[in-house]
Amino acid sequence: MITVTDLRKVYRQGKKEVVALDGVTLSVPKGSIHGIIGHSGAGKSTLVRCLTLLDRPTSGSVNIDGTELSSVRDSEIRAARRRIGMVFQHANLMDSRTAAGNVAHPLELVKTPKDKTRAKVAELLKLVGLEGFENAYPSQLSGGQRQRVGIARALASDPDVLLCDEPTSALDPATTDEILDLIQDLTRRLQLTVLIITHEMHVVKRVCGSVSLLARGRVVEAGELADVAAELDSKLARALLPLPASEPIKGALQAGPVLEILFSGESAKEPVLTSVARHFDIDLNVLAGSVETLAGQQFGHLRVQLAENVDYDSVVGYLRDRGISAKVVDTAVVPSDPADFAPETPGFAAETGDLK
Amino acid sequence: MNEIFSNPVLAKALPEAIVETLQMVGISAFFTVLVGLPLGVFLHATAPGGLRPMPVVNRIVSDIVVNITRSIPFAILMVALIPLARLLVGTSLGPVAASVSLSIGTIPFFARLVEACLRDVHHGKIDAAQVMGSTRMQVINKVMLPESLPALVAAATTTVVTLVGYSAMAGLVGGGGLGKLAYNYGFQRFDVTVMIVTIVLIIVLVQVIQLTGEWISRSLDHR
Numbered sequence: 111m112i113t114v115t116d117l118r119k120v121y122r123q124g125k126k127e128v129v130a131l132d133g134v135t136l137s138v139p140k141g142s143i144h145g146i147i148g149h150s151g152a153g154k155s156t157l158v159r160c161l162t163l164l165d166r167p168t169s170g171s172v173n174i175d176g177t178e179l180s181s182v183r184d185s186e187i188r189a190a191r192r193r194i195g196m197v198f199q200h201a202n203l204m205d206s207r208t209a210a211g212n213v214a215h216p217l218e219l220v221k222t223p224k225d226k227t228r229a230k231v232a233e234l235l236k237l238v239g240l241e242g243f244e245n246a247y248p249s250q251l252s253g254g255q256r257q258r259v260g261i262a263r264a265l266a267s268d269p270d271v272l273l274c275d276e277p278t279s280a281l282d283p284a285t286t287d288e289i290l291d292l293i294q295d296l297t298r299r300l301q302l303t304v305l306i307i308t309h310e311m312h313v314v315k316r317v318c319g320s321v322s323l324l325a326r327g328r329v330v331e332a333g334e335l336a337d338v339a340a341e342l343d344s345k346l347a348r349a350l351l352p353l354p355a356s357e358p359i360k361g362a363l364q365a366g367p368v369l370e371i372l373f374s375g376e377s378a379k380e381p382v383l384t385s386v387a388r389h390f391d392i393d394l395n396v397l398a399g400s401v402e403t404l405a406g407q408q409f410g411h412l413r414v415q416l417a418e419n420v421d422y423d424s425v426v427g428y429l430r431d432r433g434i435s436a437k438v439v440d441t442a443v444v445p446s447d448p449a450d451f452a453p454e455t456p457g458f459a460a461e462t463g464d465l466k
Numbered sequence: 467m468n469e470i471f472s473n474p475v476l477a478k479a480l481p482e483a484i485v486e487t488l489q490m491v492g493i494s495a496f497f498t499v500l501v502g503l504p505l506g507v508f509l510h511a512t513a514p515g516g517l518r519p520m521p522v523v524n525r526i527v528s529d530i531v532v533n534i535t536r537s538i539p540f541a542i543l544m545v546a547l548i549p550l551a552r553l554l555v556g557t558s559l560g561p562v563a564a565s566v567s568l569s570i571g572t573i574p575f576f577a578r579l580v581e582a583c584l585r586d587v588h589h590g591k592i593d594a595a596q597v598m599g600s601t602r603m604q605v606i607n608k609v610m611l612p613e614s615l616p617a618l619v620a621a622a623t624t625t626v627v628t629l630v631g632y633s634a635m636a637g638l639v640g641g642g643g644l645g646k647l648a649y650n651y652g653f654q655r656f657d658v659t660v661m662i663v664t665i666v667l668i669i670v671l672v673q674v675i676q677l678t679g680e681w682i683s684r685s686l687d688h689r
Contacts, residue, residue, distance in 0.1 A: 162597045188599040196597045202590035205689045206612040215608065216598040247688040267598065 112271050112303050113137045117170035117180075119156050119327075130156035131167070132327035138320070140175075140270075143297055143304040145314040147349075148324035154307045157324070158275045161305070162194055163187055174271055174303075192216070195264030197293075199276035201256040203248040209235065209259045210244040216266040234262040238292060254285035261292065265300070272297070274306045278313060286310075290317045311349050315404055321346060335405040340374040342435035347372065351411035353398040367422040368397065371412045372435040378408035382434060386425060393417050413439070473659050475651045484667065487643035489561040490633040491671075494568035495626045502573045502625075503618075505532075506580020507606060513581075517592075517602045532574040540571050540632055544639055564641025568632055572625055579621035583614040616687035623679025627672050634668060644668055 119131040131153050138144040148154050159165040161172055163179060172179040174193050182190045203212045210231050217227045235241060238258040248256050257277060264272060274293065278286040294317045297304050306313060314321050314335070322332040323346050331338060331346050338346040351372070373382060387394060399412040416422055422438055429436040470476060509532070511517040512524040535543070547567035548558045557563050587610050595609045611618070637645025644664045652661030 164593060164596060188601065191597055192599040194597065196594070198590055198594060200590060202588070202594040204591060204609060204613055206615060206686075215595075218608065219598060219600055219604055249689050263594075263598075 111138065111140045111175055112305065113171075113173045114161070115171045115173070117157070117160060117172065118168045119153075119160055119165065120168045130327055131160065131170075133170070134324070134327070134329055136322050136329060136332060138303050138305060140303050141297065141301045142319045143294065143306060143317050145318035145321040146305060146307045146324055147309065147311065147314055147321060147346075149309060151326075152324045153327040154309075154324060155275075156327075158196075158273065158307055161273055162196060163191060192220075192267040193270050195267065195269035195272045197257070197260050197264050197272065197274040197277045199279050201248070201253075201260035203256055203259055203263070205248055208245050208247055209240060209251065209262075212248070212259050213262045213266055215263060220267075230266065231262075234265055235259075237265070237296070238262045252285075253281050254288055257281065257285075257289050258292065261289075261296070265296070270303060272302045272304045274304065274308075276308055277306065279308065279310065286312070287316065293317060311352075315350060315402065319405060323349075336374065336407050339404050339409050340372065340435070342370065342372040342437060347411070350404060351400045351402055351409055353400055353411060353413055366416045366418040366420060368413060368415050368439050369422065369425065369429075370437055370439050371414060371429060372410070373433075374409045375407050377433045378410055380432065382429070382432070383412075383414065386428065389428060390420065390425060392420050392425075469659050470663060473657070473663075475647070475657060475660050476663055479647055479651075480663070483642065483644050483647040483664070486561040486641070487630075487633055487637075487645070487668075487671070490564050490568060490636060490641055490643055491626065491629050493562065493565040494572065494629055494633070495622075497565070497569040498572045498576050498625055498629070499622060501569070502576030503580055505573065505577035507584065507610070509577060509581045510584040510610075511602070511606065517605060532577060535570070535574045536578070541635055543567060543571050544636060548639070559640040559642075561642050564633070564636035564639075564643075568629060568636055568641075571632060572629055575628065576621065576625045579624065580618060583617040583621055584610050586617060587613045616683045616689075619679060619683040619686060623676060623683070626675050626679070630668060630672055630675065 114134055114136050117131050117134040118129070121128045121130055134153070134157060136144065136146075146154060146157065156165065160167040161179075163182075167180055170180065177190070177193070179190050179193075204215065207215065213231045213234050214227050217230060222230070232244070235244060238261050240255060240258050240262070243251065243255065243259075246255075248259070251259065261277075272293070277293070278289050281289060290313060293304060293306070296302060306318060308314065318335055320332070320334050321338060322329045324330070331344050333346075335350075338344050339350045341347050371382070373380075383394060383396070386392070394417070395415045397413040397415055399410065401408070401410045403409070416425065426436045426438065505527075509524065509528055512520040512527075514521060514524075516524075538546075544564075544567040547570060548563075550570075551563040551566040552558045554566055555562050591609055591613060592605055595605045600608065633641065633643055634645030634648070637643045637647070638649050644667060648661055648664040651657045652664060
């Protein structure tokens with residue numbers, strides 16, 4: 111279990127103080143995967159550097175299974191680091207070492223006997239599905255295989271916490287899923303506590319049990335995936351269940367009130383729309399929708415337009431009585447990214463396709 | 467062809483000159499790597515943002531020792547270091563004495579090349595090693611040096627080729643070797659055959675060093 115409490119990091123740039131982390135608090139129970147999502151400049155990299163003690167936090171604490179990391183003395187820093195296994199975006203393997211040599215690297219540092227190292231390396235490579243690649247150099251491996259070696263290396267010191275910094279951002283979609291499934295599988299088998307730092311919502315959707323949204327050095331929203339996704343007004347829900355940006359349909363229904371509806375869990379099993387139509391004897395038109403399974407639950411996010419002159423307040427009330435979030439929005443057009451955690455560079459959202 | 471074999475100077479002095487040149491290059495290459503490599507590591511590690519930043523010491527070593535030594539023309543440095551050679555090896559003549567000034571002339575050069583090689587090691591690899599719990603020495607020995615080894619071999623090759631050139635110059639001030647042969651007989655006595663043969667030999671020596679170095683560097687490179 112890892113607990114981060116009110117972590118602050120202030121950098122000095124000349125006379126100016128730059129607050130990179132502004133009181134980050136989060137907690138990840140053993141055996142679960144927590145996603146930290148945010149755009150460039152949100153403080154993700156600083157958080158990683160503080161968690162691995164590459165940078166000392168200005169204040170606040172990082173605690174792993176009761177051991178306080180942020181207050182260890184410099185002489186104990188190396189032992190403390192060995193409790194955290196780290197997976198990097200570009201694997202960061204040594205080109206001069208074979209796959210086996212790379213995995214053996216952390217073991218060499220503490221002078222593990224040769225035969226013990228060999229056995230451990232073979233076991234780890236098997237664990238990540240790279241049996242038979244012992245003697246391959248990183249240049250002979252694919253991106254996904256390199257990342258598998260990186261994961262095996264991170265696990266070599268039997269860490270309690272696995273810290274993954276954009277582990278799939280350099281991989282293609284199919285390989286991304288393979289690596290994420292591997293991380294999930296290892297989390298269960300080894301009872302790891304995993305933190306995945308990413309800017310891809312897909313990563314969060316696929317493996318994370320809980321998630322924090324980091325923006326400007328603060329955790330803006332956080333919670334279990336199923337909970338945050340069920341909040342109609344949360345940024346994370348909008349990012350997890352994005353509605354495709356749409357133009358008003360010409361010649362469609364007359365301009366009636368537009369509702370946004372979010373159903374989850376049990377309520378997702380109900381035929382909501384048709385029951386509304388029957389109950390109020392009205393027609394409705396689906397403008398945009400997104401249906402996903404997150405953390406094993408069904409979620410749906412819809413934007414529907416009612417016919418003119420419908421008493422929409424009673425429709426909203428009817429839906430809410432059935433445990434479905436609903437609200438009236440003033441336009442049928444799905445707006446583009448809200449300004450609050452919009453990327454600083456305009457091309458970014460389009461490039462990643464996430465965090466709408 | 468016949469002229470080469472019948473030339474009395476070549477028959478008598480060439481074998482000795484070749485040995486002397488190889489001695490000078492060999493001895494000074496050994497000491498250049500022995501001292502230049504740690505010096506380069508030191509320059510890199512103590513630089514701002516390095517493994518152990520020491521701004522003041524780094525400035526002193528980098529600016530004063532390395533840059534000043536490198537800005538003195540080698541021909542002058544060699545003459546200036548004659549007393550030092552006498553102090554260290556007891557004589558100012560011969561290839562061993564010349565190796566003193568040759569080494570001192572090329573150590574800063576090689577150290578700069580080493581520094582550049584280490585700077586090229588991707589920072590992510592050093593982060594990875596530190597997160598694993600490496601000591602600074604382990605980062606240097608297990609990451610920086612092995613990862614830059616192909617580049618270091620290439621740098622050493624360049625340095626040894628430079629040494630061949632310098633050793634010819636050292637021949638003029640008492641070092642002996644092919645440089646002395648070319649100057650004393652080829653230039654001052656207008657013996658064209660001696661001149662051509664020594665030049666060809668130096669070219670061959672440089673080629674052999676360069677090709678061997680490249681081959682070693684390539685065979686070490688797993689990127």
